[in-house]
Amino acid sequence: MGNESSWSGSQCLSTLNNFFRKYLFRVLSCGAIPTHIAFIMDGNRRFAKKQNMVEGEGHRAGYKSLISMLNYCYELGVKYITVYAFSIENFKRKPEEVQYLMDLMVEKIDELLREGSIVNQYGMRLYFIGNLKLLSEEVRTAAEKAMKATAHNNRTVLLICVAYTSYDEIVHAVQESCEEKMNNIQAENTSKAGRNSTEQNGSCEKMNGVHPHEIQDCHKREVHGTVILGKNEICCNGFSKLEASEKKNGVIKRAVPGFNGEKWNEVQQSMQSQLSKGTIESGEDGETIQEIKPLLSKGTIESGEDGETIQEIKPLINLVDIEKHMYMAVAPDPDIVIRSSGETRLSNFLLWQTGYSPLYSPAALWPEIGLWHLVGVVLHYQRNYSYLQKKRKQS
Amino acid sequence: MHSLRVPSPSEHLDTLARRPSVNAPAGARARGPYSSFVSSARLGRSFAAATDVAPREGEWELVGAGGLPAGLRRDAMPRHVAVIMDGNARWARRRGLPAAAGHEAGVRSLRELIDLCREWGIGVLTVFAFSSENWVRPKAEVQFLMGLFERVIKMELENFMRDGVKICLIGDSLKLPKSLQKVFVDAEEMTKNNSRLQLIVAVSYSGKHDIVQACKTIAHKVKDGHLELEDISEGLIEQELETSCSEYPCPDLLIRTSGELRLSNFMLWQLAYAELFFVPALWPDFGKAEFMEALLSYQQRQRRYGTRVS
Numbered sequence: 009m010g011n012e013s014s015w016s017g018s019q020c021l022s023t024l025n026n027f028f029r030k031y032l033f034r035v036l037s038c039g040a041i042p043t044h045i046a047f048i049m050d051g052n053r054r055f056a057k058k059q060n061m062v063e064g065e066g067h068r069a070g071y072k073s074l075i076s077m078l079n080y081c082y083e084l085g086v087k088y089i090t091v092y093a094f095s096i097e098n099f100k101r102k103p104e105e106v107q108y109l110m111d112l113m114v115e116k117i118d119e120l121l122r123e124g125s126i127v128n129q130y131g132m133r134l135y136f137i138g139n140l141k142l143l144s145e146e147v148r149t150a151a152e153k154a155m156k157a158t159a160h161n162n163r164t165v166l167l168i169c170v171a172y173t174s175y176d177e178i179v180h181a182v183q184e185s186c187e188e189k190m191n192n193i194q195a196e197n198t199s200k201a202g203r204n205s206t207e208q209n210g211s212c213e214k215m216n217g218v219h220p221h222e223i224q225d226c227h228k229r230e231v232h233g234t235v236i237l238g239k240n241e242i243c244c245n246g247f248s249k250l251e252a253s254e255k256k257n258g259v260i261k262r263a264v265p266g267f268n269g270e271k272w273n274e275v276q277q278s279m280q281s282q283l284s285k286g287t288i289e290s291g292e293d294g295e296t297i298q299e300i301k302p303l304l305s306k307g308t309i310e311s312g313e314d315g316e317t318i319q320e321i322k323p324l325i326n327l328v329d330i331e332k333h334m335y336m337a338v339a340p341d342p343d344i345v346i347r348s349s350g351e352t353r354l355s356n357f358l359l360w361q362t363g364y365s366p367l368y369s370p371a372a373l374w375p376e377i378g379l380w381h382l383v384g385v386v387l388h389y390q391r392n393y394s395y396l397q398k399k400r401k402q403s
Numbered sequence: 404m405h406s407l408r409v410p411s412p413s414e415h416l417d418t419l420a421r422r423p424s425v426n427a428p429a430g431a432r433a434r435g436p437y438s439s440f441v442s443s444a445r446l447g448r449s450f451a452a453a454t455d456v457a458p459r460e461g462e463w464e465l466v467g468a469g470g471l472p473a474g475l476r477r478d479a480m481p482r483h484v485a486v487i488m489d490g491n492a493r494w495a496r497r498r499g500l501p502a503a504a505g506h507e508a509g510v511r512s513l514r515e516l517i518d519l520c521r522e523w524g525i526g527v528l529t530v531f532a533f534s535s536e537n538w539v540r541p542k543a544e545v546q547f548l549m550g551l552f553e554r555v556i557k558m559e560l561e562n563f564m565r566d567g568v569k570i571c572l573i574g575d576s577l578k579l580p581k582s583l584q585k586v587f588v589d590a591e592e593m594t595k596n597n598s599r600l601q602l603i604v605a606v607s608y609s610g611k612h613d614i615v616q617a618c619k620t621i622a623h624k625v626k627d628g629h630l631e632l633e634d635i636s637e638g639l640i641e642q643e644l645e646t647s648c649s650e651y652p653c654p655d656l657l658i659r660t661s662g663e664l665r666l667s668n669f670m671l672w673q674l675a676y677a678e679l680f681f682v683p684a685l686w687p688d689f690g691k692a693e694f695m696e697a698l699l700s701y702q703q704r705q706r707r708y709g710t711r712v713s
Contacts, residue, residue, distance in 0.1 A: 174675060175637040182618045183635050186625045193626075324622040327615045351704070356675040363610060363671055366664040367679065399536075399667070 029379065033084050036383065039390035042343035044088035045081055046365070048357055049074065051349030051373030058373070064108050069375035071116055075126060080382050082130045082164050088339045090167040092357045096142065096176055110147050113170065117150045121157055131163030137335045138172030139180065167339055174359035177335050184333035185325040336361055343396075344389055346381075348374040364400050366392070471523055472695060479702040481655035483527040484520060485677070487669055488513065490661030490685030492544075503547050508687035510555055519694055521566055521600045527651050528602050531669050535575060535609035552606065553583045556590050563590070567599030573645035574608035601649055608645075610671035617643035646673055653677065656701045658694075660686045678704050 049070055056066025074091060081089055093113070099106060120127045120134070127134065136151035143151070151170070331337060341361040345354070350371040354362065366389065370381045389396070471477055488509055495505030513530060520528045533548060556570070563570060572587040579587075587604075620643045624630040630639075646652035653673045657666070662683040666674060680697040682689065 175640075175672070178614060178618075178672070179635055179637055179640065182621060182640070183632050185618075186622050186632055186635070189622070190626065323619045324626055325619060327611065330615060330618060352679040352681070353677060354675060354679075359671045359675055360611065360614070363666055363668040368664065 029080075029083075032383065036386055036390075037085060039386075040393040041085045042386065042389055043086065044090070044340055044342045044344075045086050046090040046092070046342040046345045046358055046362070047074075047077065048092045048345070048347035048351075048355065049374040050347055050351055052375060054349065055373040055375040063105065064112075066375065067109060067112055071112070073375045073377055076379075077377060077382065078126055078130075078166065080379055082126075082132075084382070084386070086164075088165045088167065088342075090137070090169060090336075090339065090342060090358070092169045092172070092355075094138075094170040094172070095356060096139065096171055096173045097356065099142070099171075110144060114147055114150045117154050121154055127158060127161070127166075131161045132158060133161040133165045134158045135165065135167045135338055137167050137169045137177075139176050140171060142171040165339060167336070169357065172335070173356040174354075175356055178330070178360060180335070181330045181333035182325070185329040188333075189324050189329070331360075334360065341365065344368065344385060346370070346377075346385055348372055348377050364396070366396065475523070475695070475698055476702055477524065480524055480698070481678075481701055482525065483529065483649070483651040483654045483656075484525050485529040485531070485654035485657045485670060485674070486516065487531045487657070487659040487663075487667065488686040488689075489659060489663055491687060493661060494685040494687045502544050503551075505687060506548060506551055510551065512687055512689050514559075515690055516694060517568065517600065517602060518566075519691060521568065523698075526601065527649050527654075528600060529573075529605060529646075529654060529670070530602070531605045531608065531667075533574070533606045533608070534667060534669070535578075535607050535612060536668065538578070538607070549580050549583050552604075553580075553586050556586050560590055560593060563594050563597065563602075567597045569594045569597040569601045571601060571603045571648045572606060573603055573613070573648070574606045575612065576607065578607045603646065603649060605669070608669070610666070610668045610673075613645050613670070614640070614672050616645075617641075641672070644672060646670070656680060656697065658682060658689075658697050660684055660689050660693075 052066035052070040053063055054066075055061075055069060056063050059066075059069075061069075078089060094109060098109075119125060126132065134154045134157075136155060140148050140151060147170075151168075336358065341363075342358060342365045345358070345362050345365050345367045347353075347367065347369050350369055352367065352369045354367070368385045368388070370377065370384075372378070372381060471480075491505035491509040492502040493505070494508060495502050498504070516530075517528065532552065537548075538545065562568070570587075570590045572591065576584050576587065587606075617640050621630065621635055621639055625632060625635070641647070641652065644652065653675070654670065654677045657670075657674055657677045658680045659666075660682045662681065664681050666679075678701050680700055682693055682697065684693055
């Protein structure tokens, strides 16, 4: 009898809690609700130590906390949640701890895919974000299976960063961008070779006056003596029969493919004009151009269509290319980043995506994080919403 | 410590420039006010009332001539401190002054910070003076700022030479007025051999653009056959960032004033493992006491870089 009454009492309390929480969320929904919240789940081990638990139990408690937080966020109306589950740097931890975490991950992925789980409750699509090749085959297979199984879901999204760092994400994006562009160039050159076989032959050696100077048109094998573009160097595409190291006025010569005697004088006059304006300066010997920082700071330069003027070369890759190949391109930038345990640093998490996202650092350890932490953060976000949006639009 | 003066049309600014201490509770772990944001049940931003709180004179006393103040450990000082100097305009608005007055007051805070960094053995100080997004501000304010940068650098050059401060500019300098570009170039050249403190000034700077320009450079190296795709690495990108002008390109500590809790596109790559310290005080009110608090907080933090410290 006592058990029954205590059971019905706790059930009653739970019902009241749910009712109160729904009412609270309804009130919060009168203001702006963040579309995307990112969590750095820090403090599991410290929680275990605090509670005199075995270290691994701290991570299990952290998982329970994650499920609670996901429930709260999705109920509130947040669509995207990203969690920092395992950094590439975490591989440096003790092998036993790493193995425990990997086993826990496989176990929990399996749980998430079961009937009645939170995934089905909220129509959740799962993404595993990171360098999955660094994971063992078992974990990678489980992750890929979960992504495939939830690919049709579209109500909410959970992005789990595992084997992830922002540095790795950016390096990967650059590699992918370069590979894509190189493939495009090759394809373009192949088709051009088909169209203009006579012109294409030794195009970089055919240097009489006007010369095609788009660097993207020069395939790697056709370029002779190309100077690498660095901070204070000029990139040239193709050369006349002049050697790269030959200089009358070293840098300038290299900057003007299609050089010939008549044009040199005109170029020299142009350079003198720029010298007087202060956009370039001469070196100590009075001849060589020591630095053309202002011209170079935009990127590469090239000779224009008339073979004389120096113009800007289209960059091989740009911001859009890099963003397209980011692992996190599947979601908008986070509106909020929350790091538990009071630490105030990003630890190589979403560096690219959080330039304008406020970072909140509640002191609670991750297994201690709860509803009121979320409510406090959302209220603060709502209070500053219009200002944050204004700053984002300016970016 | 030399006395530095900005010639300003409003001389009364000197009397208005007060830097009250942030009210850190006695005995509390100095971690910055936002670290216990929710647990203290204090919602919303709390601003230091700039003119309400009297400065606490003598609160931080030096231990011996030229030594560190009590509580700070020399072996745990950050090598590189970065600062987002936010709040000048708000500071001026609260006093019914034009934004220009706030920026002038901000210069004083910067001077004090440079002196403190130099005295306390910090090797690199990076300051976010003007973001690439700041170009959308009113033209008059932008012009004033450009003029202010030029004036201050010219005036301080002699002090930089005397104090061993090396100045470096990062950012899209092409957008700056030609005269300011020249001032920076001359200052960099004059101070290039100084070694006591490197002062990196970020003007017309964007963290994303910094990464993109590094990636563009690398992409061209790949295209030109000087690099393989597989050779693209984190180290390579870091070498091509604008902060490669420094021996310590990555800040250990970032301080942002005015209560904002974000990076605002500042040194996104370089701040990956930096300790972030958000201060409610507006930049013109940031002084020795606030810097002490930031350093104390930094020294108390456990930096793990993703590994486990037992």
